[in-house]
Amino acid sequence: MxxxxxxxxxxxxxxxxxxxxxxxxxxxxxxxxxxxxxxxxxxxxxxxxxxxxxxxxxxxxxxxxVKNQNIYRLEQKTRIAEKAITLLKDGSVIFVDGGTTCNELARLIPSNLDLTCFTHSIPVAMELLAKPNVTVILIGGQVSKESQISIGANAIHNLSEIKVDYSFIGTGYVDSFYGLTEFDWDIVQVKKAIIKCSKKTVLLSISEKLNSQHRYKSCDINAINTMITELEPENELLNSFRNHDIRIL
Amino acid sequence: MxxxxxxxxxxxxxxxxxxxxxxxxxxxxxxxxxxxxxxxxxxxxxxxxxxxxxxxxxxxxxxxxVKNQNIYRLEQKTRIAEKAITLLKDGSVIFVDGGTTCNELARLIPSNLDLTCFTHSIPVAMELLAKPNVTVILIGGQVSKESQISIGANAIHNLSEIKVDYSFIGTGYVDSFYGLTEFDWDIVQVKKAIIKCSKKTVLLSISEKLNSQHRYKSCDINAINTMITELEPENELLNSFRNHDIRIL
DNA sequence: TTGAATCATGCAAATGTAGGCAATAAATTG
DNA sequence: CAATTTATTGCCTACATTTGCATGATTCAA
CATH class of the missing domain: 1.10.10.10 (Winged helix-like DNA-binding domain superfamily/Winged helix DNA-binding domain)
Known part of the structure; x- marks a missing residue:
């Protein structure tokens, strides 16, 4: 044969x-x-x-x-989340945005850390519920199918009534000149509300998103207080963000 | 193999x-x-x-x-959920409570059914997001660790502003004389708010819970319009509920 | 706190694997 | 056609994986 x-x-x-x-x-x-x-x-x-x-x-x-629910660039996102966690201390009141990077942040919060976390993301809430010392407060509203976060008037109204120490947000696109932008109008409205209710805003973004932009704008780049990527802070890819009074981690 | x-x-x-x-x-x-x-x-x-x-x-x-990993009970709950789904039709506006039985209901909603679903349960919301034709609206508030649902003043307030055709609720304990009761005071407050915002209230409960009671009362038994267990409607275990104008499925 | 169920670990038997080697078959070349 | 090279195949050996069992540790629920 x-x-x-x-x-x-x-x-x-x-x-x-x-x-x-x-x-x-x-x-x-x-x-x-x-x-x-x-x-x-x-x-x-x-x-x-x-x-x-x-x-x-x-x-x-x-x-x-087998469902392949591989998270894109998970290792980079884990690295970002680890850096973000260094900003937290017992008693902090924070907001955690949706998206895979913020989800990673929620997942990696140490279980001995005493926090009050607001979130409008269902997966993030799910992760946070596993942390015994974290008080979880959910922002309600109509839930977006793709992004699995509450959006719309109700969510924005609820956000207007709180004030958090830090908000950790993701973004679709970020550029040192055009700021944070998104594909989706509804998401932008919510991001604006989140930034408004935060004393300090921390942007979590993989370096791949740097110098990209889209249709709708969430905020200027200098609305961001701290920016975290998976890169070393000295990396030259971050140069264009240095003259904006942004702390780079 | x-x-x-x-x-x-x-x-x-x-x-x-x-x-x-x-x-x-x-x-x-x-x-x-x-x-x-x-x-x-x-x-x-x-x-x-x-x-x-x-x-x-x-x-x-x-x-x-971690409890309820017993597959036998799961099958009862699946049976209950299947019956509950027969009450739904395109365009219905419903509320889905938390708990494993309601979660099963959410999971089994046919994907071609056109619904607007309110819920304060994170796992239920998670399930519903997988249904393309279901609009999911989340009731926010502080989230209870054990039950994974929003509770507290904010949740109750949000509930006071809606009106749904059906609410599908679970309960800790149910008795034909004492009505629906719970172990937890906060949960009771939310249940009351749910019942108040519903045109009709459907109770989902496995027969194991029949004729049991606890400390705090959610509502009288005749606040329930329809009651679903895994039993056949004629089953004698349900006899004590028959003279309460309750539809038994 | 106790007893039962479940879990992690180490071990040994059975089975599967990789790579070298030689015999044979097939292809190539002069 | 003959000589040589190349590919394929089966066998062998050392090693790896899988599995079930025994043991003691851990966890869970009452």
């Missing part, structure tokens, strides 16, 4: 049954297990199936049922 | 039932509990599910009050 022919057979069996055992296929094709192993290794390298210990699995079988 | 295959199976079961017991899975897949434990540990490390003592829960369903 030709190698090519054998590999085709292996593929069809995998497609048909979603999986095979190397021993089974070796027996049914009457070749040695080593040959099959080599075949499967090649097919795996060609991305035609997935080789696992003792057998192989159809690609569709794995990718369909 | 391949390890990979087994792990896929575990994942699907977790997605399907929201939670599993390691012992159940081990038995149904006919491998040792140790193997399942190791699998779940790996899947947890890969962030595909959350491992808890004695079992695992789906990530999307982080109602992590």
């Amino acid at each position: 030709l190698k090519e022919e054998r590999q085709q057979t292996i593929l069809s069996v995998v497609e048909l049954h979603n999986r095979i055992l190397l021993t089974d296929i070796a027996e049914s094709l009457d070749v040695s297990i080593d040959t099959i192993r080599r075949d499967v290794k090649e097919l795996d390298a060609e991305n035609k199936l997935k080789k696992v210990h003792g057998g192989a699995i159809s690609l569709g079988f794995t990718t369909n049922s | 391949l390890k990979e295959e087994r792990q896929q199976t575990i994942l699907s079961v977790v997605e399907l039932h929201n939670r599993i017991l390691l012992t159940d899975i081990a038995e149904s897949l006919d491998v040792s509990i140790d193997t399942i434990r190791r699998d779940v540990k790996e899947l947890d490390a890969e962030n595909k599910l959350k491992k808890v003592h004695g079992g695992a829960i789906s990530l999307g369903f982080t109602t992590n009050s």
Whole structure:
């Protein structure tokens, strides 16, 4: 039997049954297990199936049922969150925005830290509930499906009635000249309200977003008191932000 | 059975039932509990599910009050939720309470149903966000750690400004004479506000809670318009509720 | 606080894997 | 066609992974 022919057979069996055992296929094709192993290794390298210990699995079988909720640039965001946490101390009253970076911040808050956290983000609230010493106060309102945060008049009104020490916010786009901008008008309105209710505003943003802009403006760049990226503070990519009285971490 | 295959199976079961017991899975897949434990540990490390003592829960369903991991009760609650959903039609404006039963209701809402849902429960909001045709409006306020719902003056105030067709509520305890009661005073205040803002109130309760009572009272039993348990409506356990003008499903 | 359930750990048996080697088959080249 | 190179295959050995079990630690609920 030709190698090519054998590999085709292996593929069809995998497609048909979603999986095979190397021993089974070796027996049914009457070749040695080593040959099959080599075949499967090649097919795996060609991305035609997935080789696992003792057998192989159809690609569709794995990718369909596993939800890939990989967070983009998670390591950078973790680094940012770690820096942000150094700003917190017992008794702080803070606001935490939505988005994956702020979510990471919420997740990494040490459980012995005594905080009062406001948030309008459902995932952030969820994370914060796991911290025994954090008082969580939810800002209600209509919830945006994509961003999973409360938006709209009600949310903005509620924000107008509070005052926090720090707010930690994310942004869609940030530029040293154009400031913080977003794609979505409703989000911008909420961001404005958040900045208004904060004594100090901390921007969390991965460096990839630097020097980008979009349609609607949340605030000028000098509305930001502290800016945190995953970069070292000295990095030259941050140069254009230095003459704005912004503390860079 | 391949390890990979087994792990896929575990994942699907977790997605399907929201939670599993390691012992159940081990038995149904006919491998040792140790193997399942190791699998779940790996899947947890890969962030595909959350491992808890004695079992695992789906990530999307982080109602992590560690009790109620019993699959038997879950099935009762699923049954209740299925009945409750028959009350809904396109355009309905409803309120969904917190608790595992209401969470189940939220999870099972068909994705083609057009609804406006108010809720003060973070896990419920989370579930509802997955439904493209459901408008989610969050009631804000201080969030209770155990019950993961907004409570307090702000929540109650917000509730006073809305009116919904149906509210679906759970309760800690229910008795045909003493009505709906709770262990927690704050929760009672919110329940009262919910009932006040509803044209009709639907109680969801597993039969285990029937004829039990506690310290603080949410409402008389005849404040309830419809009552849903996992039992058949004719079941004699429900007899004491029949002379209260309550529709029993 | 106690007892039962669950968990982590180490171990051993079974099974699977990688890489080297030699025999054979196939392809290439002069 | 013959000689040489290359590819494929099976076998071997050392090593890695997986699994179930035993043990003692930990956790949970009453």
